[in-house]
Amino acid sequence: MSDSIGEYLVSARSFAEYSAFFDLGEDDLRGSVLDCPGGGASFTATAASRGADAIAADPAYADPPAEVAARVRAEVDRGGAWVTARTGRYEWGFHHDPETLTRGRAESARLFAADITAHPDCYRFAALPELPFADEAFDLVLSSHFLFTYADRLDRDFHLAALRELRRVARGQVRVFPLVDQAGGRLDGLVDDLVRALTADDVRAERRRVPYEFQRGADTMLVLHPPGR
Structure with a gap:
């Protein structure tokens, strides 16, 4: 069984997942937040509804919103099939089982599709390691399931350049998750x-x-952490 999912997955993770794997509290969402790469996550939509100034950036957003939304819906099935074929690699306390996971991701994709259609300016075309944002533009920068996840194709120099760029656009913290590759391999x-x-x-x-x-x-x-903190 292959340890590579293939093409980069444009995944539709939920606000609840982001809150857990970034250990987010209410104070973290009081300012401006960048999710990079945002993929098809519903984080930006939900964070904005709770008062955050939330922006997502991703190379997938080069396409029109309707095309991006359709791609994300298809990716829910591809990601679900990957996980279902490898259930033993996962802990199921949060998601319970593959069917619950896939339903949750489908709902997240629905929220994403509605928000990128209604608020396209909140979804910016951008690709690490170069972002079209000013220095210290965001109070918090989040990056999930890209760096480290695709260490099979993104080398050390790319990771360092990307982390430096995320640090450049952040006034506050940068949080990156997870620190394993797509097959669960440790990258210490x-x-x-x-x-x-x-x-x-x-x-x-x-x-x-x-x-x-x-x-x-x-x-x-x-x-x-930002300088001096």
Whole structure:
């Protein structure tokens, strides 16, 4: 069985998932938030409905909203099939079972489709490691299931450039999750190397446990702190 999902998955994770794997509290959503890459997640829609100034950035948003929404709906099925074929790699406390997971992702895709249609300006075409935002544009920057997840095709230099770019556009913290690859493989050596490089840039980086584990062993995020904090 292949350990590669193939083409980058434009996934439709929910606000509840984001809250858990980024360990988000109410204070985290009081300002401006960037989700990069945002994929088909409903995080931006829900965060905005709760008062946050939320923006998602993703290369998938180069296409018209209707085409992006259709792609995300198809990706729910592709992601669901991947997980169903590998149920033993996952902890099911949060999602319960593959059917519940797929239903939740389908609902997230529905919310995403409605929001990108109603508020297209909140969904910006952009691709790491170069983002079209000013320095320190966001109070909080979130990045899930891209860096580290695709370490089979994104090398160390790409990761470092991307983390530096996420740090550049953040006034506050950058949070990256998970720190394993798509097959659940640990990447301690890569993470350690990147932390050393960021420390040399005077960026304080720490691993922080979170109240979420779906991929086995994936219960930690990388947090990059603003200077002096």
